[in-house]
Amino acid sequence: MELKIIARIYTDFDEKFGIPRQSGISPESIGKVVFEKEYRRPEAVRGLTEYSHIWLIWQFSMSVREKWSPTVRPPRLGGNKKMGVFATRSPYRPNPIALSSVKLEKIVDDTELGPVLIVKGADILNGTPIYDIKPYLKYTDSHPDAVCGFADDVMDYKVRVLPLPKEIIDLLGEQRAKALVSVLETDPRPGYKRSDTEEYGMKFSGFDISFSVTDGTLSVTGIEKAGC
Numbered sequence: 767m768e769l770k771i772i773a774r775i776y777t778d779f780d781e782k783f784g785i786p787r788q789s790g791i792s793p794e795s796i797g798k799v800v801f802e803k804e805y806r807r808p809e810a811v812r813g814l815t816e817y818s819h820i821w822l823i824w825q826f827s828m829s830v831r832e833k834w835s836p837t838v839r840p841p842r843l844g845g846n847k848k849m850g851v852f853a854t855r856s857p858y859r860p861n862p863i864a865l866s867s868v869k870l871e872k873i874v875d876d877t878e879l880g881p882v883l884i885v886k887g888a889d890i891l892n893g894t895p896i897y898d899i900k901p902y903l904k905y906t907d908s909h910p911d912a913v914c915g916f917a918d919d920v921m922d923y924k925v926r927v928l929p930l931p932k933e934i935i936d937l938l939g940e941q942r943a944k945a946l947v948s949v950l951e952t953d954p955r956p957g958y959k960r961s962d963t964e965e966y967g968m969k970f971s972g973f974d975i976s977f978s979v980t981d982g983t984l985s986v987t988g989i990e991k992a993g994c
Contacts, residue, residue, distance in 0.1 A: 769897050770897070771802060771825075771895040771896065771897065772801060772802055772804075772805045772896055772897065772898065772899070773799050773800055773801045773802060773805065773883075773895075773896040773899070774799075774800055774802070774893055774894060774895055774896060775797050775798065775799050775800075775822065775824070775885075775888060775890050775892075775893075775894050775896055776797065776798045776800065776892055776893060777795065777796070777797045777798075777888055777890055777891070777892045777894075778795065778796070778892070778942060778945060778946075778970050778971035778972075779795075779890070779891050779892055779969075779970065780891075780892050780969040780970065780971075780972065780992065781891070781968070781969045782828055782891060783954060783968050783969075784949060784954040784968030784969070784970060784975075785889055785890070785891060786889040786949060786952055787841075787842065787889065787952065788855070788889055789866035789867050789868055789887050789888060789889045789890075790867060790868070790869075790887040790889075791887075791889070791948075791952055792887065792889070792945065792948040792949045792951075792952065793869070793886055793887045793948060794886065794941070794944040794945040794947075794948045795886065795887060795888055795889075795945045795948065795949065796871075796884065796885070796886060796941065796942075796945060797868065797884075797885045797886070797888035797890065798882055798883070798884060798885075799822070799882065799883035799884075799885060799896060799899070800879050800882055801879070801880055801881065801882075806879065806880025806881065807880070808875070808880065808881055810881075811873060811881045811883070814870065814873065814883075814899075814901065815870070815872070815873055817870060817901040817902060818869060818870060818902075819867055819868065819869050819870060819901075819902035820867075820868060820870050820883075820885070820899055820900065820901055820902055821865055821866070821867055821898075821899065821900040821901070821902055821907075822865065822866045822867075822868060822885075822888070822890070822896055822898075822899060823863065823864070823865050823896070823897045823898040823899070823900070824863075824864050824865070824866065824890060824894050824895060824896050824897060825862055825863060825864070825894065825895045825897065826857035826858075826859070826862035826863070826864055827862070827891070827893075827894055827895055828857075828891060831858065831862075834851070834858065834859065834860045835851065835858065836850060836851055837849060837850055837851060838851050838854055838856040838858055840854050840856065840916070841956045842916070842917075842923075843916060849916070853915065863897070864890075866887075866888060866889055866890060867887075867902055867907070868885040868886060868887045868888050869885060869886040869887050870883060870884075870885055871884040871885060871886055872884050883899070923952075923953065924951045924952060924953065925950070925951060925953045925979055925982050925983065925984045926951075926982060926983045926984065927947050927950045927951050927983075927984045927985075927986075928983060928984065928985045928986070930943055930946070930947065930986055931986070934986060934989050937973065937989060938971060938973070938989075942970075942971050946970055946971075946975065946986075949970070950977060950984050950986070951984075953979065953984070954966070954968055955979065960979070962978075962979060962980045962981065964978070965977070965978050965987060966978065966979075969992055972991065972992050973989050973990065973991060973992055974988075974989070974990050974991075974992050975988075975989055976988035976989070
């Protein structure tokens with residue numbers, strides 16, 4: 767079977783570090799799904815605006831490997847405990863395929879790009895290939911009583927983020943500043959490398975963001991244009 771890239775998503779996540787560990791946990795994060803030329807057909811998305819959420823099926827494009835391992839070390843378990851690859855959502859899989867449930871904000875008709883999907887809550891690297899888009903159906907896709915293994919233990923983990931300085935909000939704009947806070951609340955630090963004395967860095971929306979965490983409180987310590 768040949769999988770065709772039908773679109774690419776453009777987000778503020780310029781590297782793997784800092785990307786939310788699941789879709790929806792950073793609800794302010796904006797993404798734009800731009801179809802490849804062959805699929806820029808308005809009739810292909812006819813009726814999609816009647817849905818509030820959609821599934822994106824995409825490729826772990828930065829994790830493609832020739833070999834695979836039956837076990838992985840989930841970062842949220844400190845990176846020290848092995849779990850079966852099929853019991854995790856690790857990107858290191860026999861087939862590097864992922865899916866994300868995102869909120870469909872609107873569809874914009876662009877004269878050059880055709881219908882562009884504006885979504886919220888994506889956990890996907892900037893420029894990632896999209897293989898398919900499907901509507902989310904709450905009566906079959908949602909199981910509120912489901913048991914989620916070790917993921918249940920870390921589901922509600924968050925850190926407190928101090929208010930961003932005005933100069934950072936001015937640089938990012940209010941929407942992206944909110945998105946940054948929602949990402950930082952999930953504590954991007956690897957579970958096996960959390961220190962109250964170390965400064966960390968992540969790329970976000972074309973900026974290098976520096977931050978530190980002390981006693982469960984995160985503060986942004988610096989921002990500058992990426993590559994400066």
